[in-house]
């Protein structure tokens with residue numbers, strides 16, 4: 001896969017936090033490959049991380065003359081962020097790109113291969129592509145280079161195979177499914193008192209690097225042996241007495257940690273992370289004369305180990321309430337906890353309906369009735385059926401007369417299914433020229449209108465922003481569906497002017513969707529910024545078949561990571577409450 005070079009942008013270009021972070025990370029990689037002093041690359045990585053996590057649009061803040069304070073960004077790096085924010089490009093980055101072949105950056109993506117190795121094979125052997133590296137490793141040419149060995153060759157080939165299998169972080173939907181299978185088989189192993197997911201999966205991040213598990217055991221040998229013996233195991237990376245890491249043959253790595261039951265809380269806090277959250281906790285502990293490791297708080301003076309059986313006890317030692325895992329990103333949660341200002345997060349049981357579903361009238365698989373009955377099974381009180389409008393040809397979008405027929409069918413169903421309700425909605429295409437796919441008169445007769453951009457995605461940021469604004473400002477449009485257009489690991493978010501959209505959404509009462517399908521759109525940081533700007537949001541499954549209705553849970557996860565409470569969301573209302581708000 002060739003890496004896209006950044007396209008030239010117009011002067012009012014918008015650049016997303018993710019794109020800025022990607023450019024800074026790439027600079028760090030290139031500096032290391034070029035053999036620059038280490039601390040330079042470290043600084044770029046640190047700022048990349050901060051930009052990626054920043055809850056507001058960093059570029060927009062620069063352009064407004066209100067640049068955010070980012071940890072690690074001194075004068076020089078701040079100037080580079082400003083250049084990116086104003087022009088969408090960075091001369092320094094482009095200059096480095098001319099010095100480092102694309103192929104070397106590709107090679108860096110191979111698991112287990114770091115910039116040092118890349119530098120060696122490039123300077124010593126002139127290798128500049130994954131394919132050339134593969135051939136060299138197969139033919140045993142790497143071992144002649146000082147610092148490389150037969151082992152490197154094996155690692156390279158293994159790593160290339162691995163890269164081909166999974167070139168990106170795993171989607172949370174897939175991680176959940178894998179983890180459920182693991183838990184099923186480990187829960188009943190002799191001696192396991194408690195077992196729980198830790199790491200980024202417990203924090204419910206959209207994508208997962210590796211799976212982490214913690215087990216409280218009286219005797220660790222049985223559970224570690226059980227994990228190592230699982231059928232899918234490809235390779236045991238490390239097995240010890242309190243830790244084991246394996247690589248599943250169909251993908252990710254699994255880290256299993258074990259601990260004694262009386263230190264469960266301590267270990268769970270540590271292995272849930274995030275790293276930044278742990279660092280913040282550690283800082284607070286130091287003020288009290290304690291150090292912190294996975295083993296517990298250690299009183300530095302006496303060496304005494306303070307261990308806790310429950311997470312709440314760990315936090316209580318620092319004078320903090322228990323902090324939900326979804327908030328543990330080192331992004332204001334400690335400050336909020338200290339101020340007794342943690343949000344009252346929406347929960348999965350707050351959900352009463354689903355504002356985005358499809359049927360076989362357009363591109364869905366199941367009938368309206370089947371979808372409705374399945375939703376009722378899940379405990380919903382209603383669904384909004386939002387089949388597509390006509391201009392989205394591939395979905396067999398509904399012409400106006402079909403909309404009328406669908407209304408009649410829904411009325412008939414509602415008599416049968418009462419008190420469950422199917423609300424009549426539409427997923428309305430925002431056309432490339434910013435006009436809407438149905439006339440206002442027809443729009444006014446839907447219960448709920450959600451509008452989205454599927455086509456004409458290659459326009460400049462400002463034009464795309466105007467299209468989204470046109471929908472938000474239309475009095476008949478209730479929700480902007482999957483606003484950024486991203487699909488995890490497949491499609492980048494549209495370069496929209498988020499602060500403007502959030503302001504307009506808040507002012508007009510148009511909600512912004514959090515879509516729980518593998519789009520996961522809005523993503524957490526944008527959803528948080530939307531909530532802060534006063535906009536309401538929805539929790540949508542975007543189900544095209546009954547099984548996908550359960551995807552809505554991932555929208556709830558994002559809402560929690562976005563610090564949102566039930567009153568900021570629409571699907572937490574009953575049907576009349578929802579319609580009342582939209583009127």
Ligand code: DGT
Nearest residue numbers: 199200208209210212270271272273274275278279
């Ligand atoms: P991932 O796997 O990339 O999606 O992200 P995590 O957060 O699951 O990271 P992982 O698996 O490397 O480590 C799990 C947790 O263990 C992490 O969130 C915090 C803790 N941890 C791991 N390594 C360190 C470390 O070097 N320092 C600190 N403070 N905590 C660590």
Ligand code: CA
Nearest residue numbers: 199200210211
């Ligand atoms: Ca992990």
Ligand code: CA
Nearest residue numbers: 210211212255
């Ligand atoms: Ca891990």
Ligand code: ZN
Nearest residue numbers: 356358427542
């Ligand atoms: Zn849809």
